[in-house]
Amino acid sequence: MGTVGGGTVNVLKRNAEEIARRAGRGVVITHAATRDINKPRICDTSGITLTTDPQAVVNDPEVQIVVELIGGDGLARELVLAAIDNGKHVVTANKALIAKHGNEIFARAREKGVMVAFEAAVAGGIPIIKAVREGLAANQIEWLAGIINGTGNFILTEMRDKGRDFAGVLAEAQALGYAEADPTFDVEGIDAAHKLTILASIAFGIPLQFDDCFTEGITKITREDVAYAEELGYRIKHLGVARRTTAGVELRVHPTLIPERRLIANVDGVMNAVLVKGDAVGPTLYYGAGAGAEPTASAVVADLVDVTRTLTADPENRVPHLAFQPDALSDLPILPVAEIETAYYLRLQAADKPGVLADVTRLLGDSGISIEAILQKEPVGDSEATVIILTHRVQEAKMDYAIGAIEGLDSIGGEIMRIRLETLDAD
Numbered sequence: 001m002g003t004v005g006g007g008t009v010n011v012l013k014r015n016a017e018e019i020a021r022r023a024g025r026g027v028v029i030t031h032a033a034t035r036d037i038n039k040p041r042i043c044d045t046s047g048i049t050l051t052t053d054p055q056a057v058v059n060d061p062e063v064q065i066v067v068e069l070i071g072g073d074g075l076a077r078e079l080v081l082a083a084i085d086n087g088k089h090v091v092t093a094n095k096a097l098i099a100k101h102g103n104e105i106f107a108r109a110r111e112k113g114v115m116v117a118f119e120a121a122v123a124g125g126i127p128i129i130k131a132v133r134e135g136l137a138a139n140q141i142e143w144l145a146g147i148i149n150g151t152g153n154f155i156l157t158e159m160r161d162k163g164r165d166f167a168g169v170l171a172e173a174q175a176l177g178y179a180e181a182d183p184t185f186d187v188e189g190i191d192a193a194h195k196l197t198i199l200a201s202i203a204f205g206i207p208l209q210f211d212d213c214f215t216e217g218i219t220k221i222t223r224e225d226v227a228y229a230e231e232l233g234y235r236i237k238h239l240g241v242a243r244r245t246t247a248g249v250e251l252r253v254h255p256t257l258i259p260e261r262r263l264i265a266n267v268d269g270v271m272n273a274v275l276v277k278g279d280a281v282g283p284t285l286y287y288g289a290g291a292g293a294e295p296t297a298s299a300v301v302a303d304l305v306d307v308t309r310t311l312t313a314d315p316e317n318r319v320p321h322l323a324f325q326p327d328a329l330s331d332l333p334i335l336p337v338a339e340i341e342t343a344y345y346l347r348l349q350a351a352d353k354p355g356v357l358a359d360v361t362r363l364l365g366d367s368g369i370s371i372e373a374i375l376q377k378e379p380v381g382d383s384e385a386t387v388i389i390l391t392h393r394v395q396e397a398k399m400d401y402a403i404g405a406i407e408g409l410d411s412i413g414g415e416i417m418r419i420r421l422e423t424l425d426a427d
Contacts, residue, residue, distance in 0.1 A: 007293030093120035117303035125295030139278030150270030188217035196240035205324035
């Protein structure tokens, strides 16, 4: 009965008549668990039996559907599995729960003949799960890329628009309630990795494999990087990328340069967007609010309508949890990050003397790395020159080797800043 729970109550009550027309019967909240029964709420709880014991809700024989909105993967997992064991359908907005324990939960749900719906677990109010799982069912999904954490997107947008440093914008995001007191899940990409794990599983028909998702945060991005990217015609976004290759699946979350002309590069503030490329449909873009009481409640209630419609359906005829039939999931491996292929932005500090750039470009060439553009910023006084290099696509292992060799040059100061670059072309 927190933010999303309260929003769900409000949407269900406000649109009760419309929802009943869609679902074929009314959806009524009879019980709700909360830590503090007397706490002020954003919703009207009249007609709802409140309790501080969540087990009382999942064990009540009159309850047909349990909605889990508490977050985390400890108590939430216990409650969801208990609800399933009691023969109840489950609706959840919990991305960590699905990403880490979804394989177990879906297997248990199949045993018991119940549904687990989780549209609200990814990208808030954007119906991306249904779009990929059902709307694009004719396609082989080739890749998807998403801005799926509003906090990180807000921070990078502010850094670009106002030339501010990461730390200052993070503090503002916390003051505005966009970021938690401990912002690790958002700024280090863990939240986005949970969501990307779910999207990749549905897109490619593979089991959920959160532990194999490569994750890199935005804490090292400087306002200079943001400005240099802009100068070269790119925007920096904290992107989740999943791509099917002949060798396996790339599953990665990291800061990414995107050409500024791409629609997804212009998704700003706390908004979310997911770009999906199918072989038949081509690229499709899904944009909207990725969080908030009523946007997330929109997805929760849509799941409730779906479940209500299929309460009497044969379990064999329901849409599979992960889009593909359970016995038809692929064993395509998740590729280690060293084997992914992408282009790169490199920022290095170089001594302002002849031959330095030649040494750098030679070492890149020795690793089979082709350069697309070089931008050199003249040093101020006796300081080193800043050199920005954009490369063509190359395997990450080759880039690792080249960076190690370049950092070994006496003329290069400190660590090289590396940001991956994706053009997100339709072809």
